[in-house]
Amino acid sequence: MCYKFVDLFAGIGGFRLGFEKVGFQCVFSSEIDNHAREMYQLNFGDLPFGDIKKIELESIPHFDILLAGFPCQPFSIAGEKKGFNDIRGTLFFDIAKILEYHRPKVIVLENVKHFKSHDKGRTLKIVLTTLNDLGYTINWALLNGKDFGVPQNRERTIIIGYLGQKEFNFDYLKQQKCNKLADILEKDSPDFEYLKEEEYTLIENPKKQLSGLIFAGYRNKNIRLKGTKPNTKHLSRVHxxxxxxxxxxxxxxxxxxxxxxxxxxxxxxxxxxxLTLRECYRLMGFPDDFKLIGSKAKLYNRIGNSVVVPMIEAIAQQVKGQFFETNYLNKNQFKPKQISLFDSELIYH
Structure with a gap:
């Protein structure tokens, strides 16, 4: 059976790439940025609907999974009410309306690492409460792109819900060996932009950090004087x-x-x-045949706003197994940081 999904706040289609690799079918997409919509159409043959606020709910075909890398916005109510009263006027409200109308079996949401502390934790708490009120059992975790084969330290909040009494288990996600940056670089390119030796300073014996980063030096830009703390002027260009x-x-x-x-x-x-543009897209797990159009500035914005495709593929594989297959077990496990709804950091201040 082919399960179907909708791709909201779709960007250039990172979510779609990951879920289609596992066999899911996209039946509807929405994205407001015109350049992203053009790239999406070029690569998938579908032009996403524009403003999510203008979608007529009945126009969306039947689907099983809702995907959304939605922007985070502060909510205006004090947080003591529940459901739509707390999210009205936000973009998440439009997601909730679609969920209430269509009742898909699964939801997968993505946001930045610091989503949990956005607006002193109120944003996340109201999102989780709203989803619970709609009948979804929710679990969420911080995942890092480097745990899924790409050499990029990119932490993201992933929220997964099931319509019913079944909780997604993040422990079953399959970890992939992280390549080093050199493994994904182009061998040669007319787009290489080298710095002259006098334009940078390298440090001696750079050491690998726990994140896997190796800070090797800095560009010799002018030292910023305004706003620097005493005895730190020499560090301003490094920071x-x-x-x-x-x-x-x-x-x-x-x-x-x-x-x-x-x-x-x-x-x-x-x-x-x-880094070249193609290397940046490789750092997010996009294939080399993914078509790039538009100015460099827009293309850098698009990829910085996207998702790590191999991470999404791993999530899609587990969504399929845990929610749509019986007796599913993946023995390749790792333990990302799972955080309770009642984490002390989420208490309102």
Missing amino acids: KQPNRIYSSEGNHPTLSSQESAGRYYILHNGRVRK
Whole structure:
């Protein structure tokens, strides 16, 4: 049986790639950004619906799974009410309306690492409460892209719900060996942009951090004087992420949706250069035949806003097994950080 999903806040289709690899079928998508919609159509043959707020609920075909990498917004009510009263006016309200109308069996939501502390924890708590009120049993965890084969330290909040009394078990997710950054780099490209030796400073004996990052040096940009603490002026250029240089023998830090200039610098084979666009897409697990169109600035924004495809594929595999197959067991397990709804950090202040 082919189970169907809708792809909301679809971006360029990272969720769709992961779920289609497992055999699920997309029957509807929605994305408001026009450039993302163009890329989505080019790669999948479907033009996503635009503004989610304008979707007529009855126009969405039947589906089994709702996928959404939705933006986080603060909620305006004090948090003492429940359900729609707490989420009205937010983009999550539109997701909840679709859930209430269509009652899909499964929901998978994705957001940034710090979603749990957004608006002092109120945002997450109200989201979970609303989903519970709609009849979904919820579990959630912080997952990292580097645990799914890509050399990028990218932590994300994943929320998974089931319509009924069955809880998703994150322990069954299959872990993949993390490659080092050098393993996914292009061998040669006309797009390589090297820095001159006088434009950067390398540090001696760089050490690998627990995250897998190897900070190797920094660009010789002007030292920022305003707002720096005493005796830290020499560090000001190092603290700015676009000035940092990382060794290709380790992982790469999180690609940012705000970095439209693609200022990701690496030390590889004794030279310092920027990552190419194709390398950035590889860092998110996108295949090389994924088509890129538009300006570089937009393409960097799109990939920084996307999801790690192998991580989504692993989630899709477990969604299929745990919720749609009987007697399913995956022996390859690891334990991501699962956090209770009643975690002390989520208490309102």
